[in-house]
């Protein structure tokens with residue numbers, strides 16, 4: 001008897017690409033499996049005129065998908081890890097973290113080759129406080145302008161001449177076939193990525209043994225270890241995805257190396273820390289990194305942001 005697996009996904013082109021990608025890999029692993037995509041709209045997709053940082057709340061891009069799984073309309077949800085809050089609803093878990101795509105931020109411009117070549121006062125589009133903070137730190141003269149919408153919309157707005165350059169995640173551009181639009185990469189030391197950037201995660205019901213077993217082949221332990229450290233840092237900082245927090249871990253054999261950053265959106269204060277240790281201690285390394293940042297004053301910066 002053929003089995004059915006229903007994948008909950010947002011309807012943006014990037015989310016659909018990611019869900020299709022998972023569907024394709026699962027069809028290869030299980031030729032008899034019938035797969036259906038269940039498209040859903042999230043709050044983050046509906047409110048398009050407000051910077052995400054102002055909408056507030058965690059899980060803006062995942063809540064409706066989680067509800068769908070809890071109500072039995074879908075079996076798994078495919079997420080960009082950077083959109084997934086650290087705390088999940090009762091009954092659901094992150095079963096799978098897939099191998100990470102390029103974690104870097106990309107500089108996209110129709111006029112200038114790189115960040116360094118932007119003239120004084122150039123207008124850069126991004127609605128990410130994390131990107132804004134790091135840009136302002138090195139180039140306080142730049143004008144940061146809000147830029148929301150899915151990847152395709154953001155590229156269109158650049159082409160319409162609203163900005164001298166925009167910053168996007170390289171992973172999203174590559175997945176959607178816009179690699180040629182990447183003018184240059186911001187190395188991770190220069191623009192520390194968001195927690196989980198470039199990694200896709202699969203969430204499902206904790207107790208659904210059939211589904212947990214079906215998706216197991218997609219797991220990448222190295223990425224999972226790095227993302228565990230990054231999310232532990234975020235959890236200790238009580239960070240949502242819309243605060244200027246960055247964190248990026250890599251593995252070298254069994255050793256984990258991680259950088260973290262918290263700052264003011266205007267770049268007036270930027271706290272950085274790094275740590276390394278055994279991969280088996282990923283979670284405690286992430287927490288220790290957060291504590292280093294808190295000790296440097298990150299708690300005041302974050303408190304101030306949550307109050308506004």
Ligand SMILES: NCc1[nH]cc(CCC(=O)O)c1CC(=O)O
Pocket residue numbers: 080081082083151167168169170171172196197198199200
């Ligand atoms: N905030 C939306 C979002 N969520 C994940 C990605 C990129 C893909 C990824 O990080 O896996 C993007 C677009 C962007 O930041 O440019």
